[in-house]
Amino acid sequence: MTMSTTGGGRRRPPTIHDVAREAGVSRGTVSRVLNGGHYVSPAAQEAVNAAIRKTGYVVNRHARSLITGRSDSVGFLLTEPQERFFEDPNFNVLLRGCTSALAAHDIPLLLMIAGTPDERRRITRYITAGHVDGVLLVSSHSGDPVAAELREAGVPLVSCGKPIGPGSSASKVSYVAADDRDGARDMVRHLLSLGRRRVATVAGPLDLPGGVDRLAGYREVLAEAGLPVDEDLIVSGDYSRAGGESAAARLLDRAPDFDAVFVASDLMAQGVMSALQKAGRRVPEDVAVGGFDDSPAALTTEPALTTIRQPWDRISAEMVRVLLAQIGGEDPAAVILPTELVRRASA
Amino acid sequence: MTMSTTGGGRRRPPTIHDVAREAGVSRGTVSRVLNGGHYVSPAAQEAVNAAIRKTGYVVNRHARSLITGRSDSVGFLLTEPQERFFEDPNFNVLLRGCTSALAAHDIPLLLMIAGTPDERRRITRYITAGHVDGVLLVSSHSGDPVAAELREAGVPLVSCGKPIGPGSSASKVSYVAADDRDGARDMVRHLLSLGRRRVATVAGPLDLPGGVDRLAGYREVLAEAGLPVDEDLIVSGDYSRAGGESAAARLLDRAPDFDAVFVASDLMAQGVMSALQKAGRRVPEDVAVGGFDDSPAALTTEPALTTIRQPWDRISAEMVRVLLAQIGGEDPAAVILPTELVRRASA
């Protein structure tokens, strides 16, 4: 029976002292039970647990943190200038995945959004002041100053996606990423298997690993198939729907005869399909379209989008695992996870 | 000049004691400066501020919280059984808005997701244990048990959207909501102004205020226009895209001659348009479609969706304002914000 507050008032919550008295032991013993039960006799153990149940005791984390110097919470940091991430459904999945992976450890997630330089300053200060034990970083920018500062301050950090910026020379950084290059290869092979021979691509931003690696995969498969790489078939966009739309326009202009296109994100693929359809091209009859992400957006296109699934569940789970390990003293680690081709109607 | 850590190690951060010594005052005086500077001479004030700058001091919140009993953080609680909210772009906007409104007060937001009964239990305990000073609640369920428990425990709470469940009898609850009924009226009037006379509606879930009120607005305008309300023209869905699709199918079946439809959410409107188009109906020529939300989804439909904008920025800002006021001791408050018709191509 927990000691619930009756009515609307808040009663002073029980402390370790109340538990100790109830159990007939010292506060030190209660604390030992709370922290793993080492060096505690079974009898004391038992008495304390009973007292905890009876009093409804729950540890005051502020007091604990004050002494341990740890916050027992983790930050989820977004360093995006725009609402890019809020436009991108992948973000949701990732956030949800991290939240529940942490919940399994009873660790709350602090969401931090550092969009402006001002916010970045405040949040960096906040983090380095020790308010979180580590940071899950979601940032698309190669030369993210926040990441560098945190790393330098020794804050445990794991980023989503391979960081590519320079300067990361000596300092090893943890990250978890999908196998972008391999996913791209799968998609382009699939398009070729459909009999398409003029396969275009809308790459992502080329200062991002996803942009670079997915394009590399595209080139590789064309080469392996003995097909020439026509640079007119290669454009790039900013991962947004609008970016996809204008990329498609450029493609239509430069190489109107393409019969398939591998688009480096589902959101851009949405834009591409819309542009193609406006231009009178049928998908997939005239142009097969393949995306990347398997985000919810892939189901809202007409026809539904064939795409490469990024294993977001595993990505978030691994990010949390690696971060907690690092907080526990382990060295940084990089994890690459496989992707999967999801066939739907667009290709 | 802040005392940044050099290399990768973490130096023991300066405490109030270091500042006091540096400034040549007592720790009490430093604390007073930190907490508003009341009863502090200008000279001392000055010395302390200089010492803070010099040492790079930043308050240890754990210590402060231990004594004040406040956490100086706020929870953003989602009690959704499914990933409903993650499918719904409105959620993003709301979350972002609340985060930045709180950031202006230097208050971190703790994101809490209570999807399962198990999670709900843990999180309720977590909150009532005082880890956050108040809660921004985003829950669609009328009889949400979490909300009831928190209210009973006296936790400051403001929900997004008008709560409708029973039992809230005596206890006044804070909430911030858009004017659903008025928004619905605007949309239906707009559809009528287009010359449409067989106006259908896809309402939201009828155990939610948005479901009920938007439907009420629809009925009202029909009545005011002297048009009969044909119950065959009224169906309802669960706010999801799939729900919209099947609702449209029902409508097509029951009243194939409708020439306009007011859909209670953009996501459902997406589904409705897709179903209509599959059935060979042109939008807006054959059927004018109006949504509700003005979510990002409204821009991804083809043609773009005419909809009712919910003022999410203001909603989140008001939620934060009301919550902080309540934490500060003020009484609960309800805030209703106006909506706006956004004309695009679908109606």
Add this chain to the structure above:
DNA sequence: CTGAAAGCGCTTACAG
């Protein structure tokens, strides 16, 4: 206006 002192609730060596 200011300092000395008590105390918030916990953990952790330190002696037994």
Add this chain to the structure above:
DNA sequence: CTGAAAGCGCTTACAG
């Protein structure tokens, strides 16, 4: 295995 004690970094009456 266990208790007494010190101390984490702060705030807040309490006397001046």
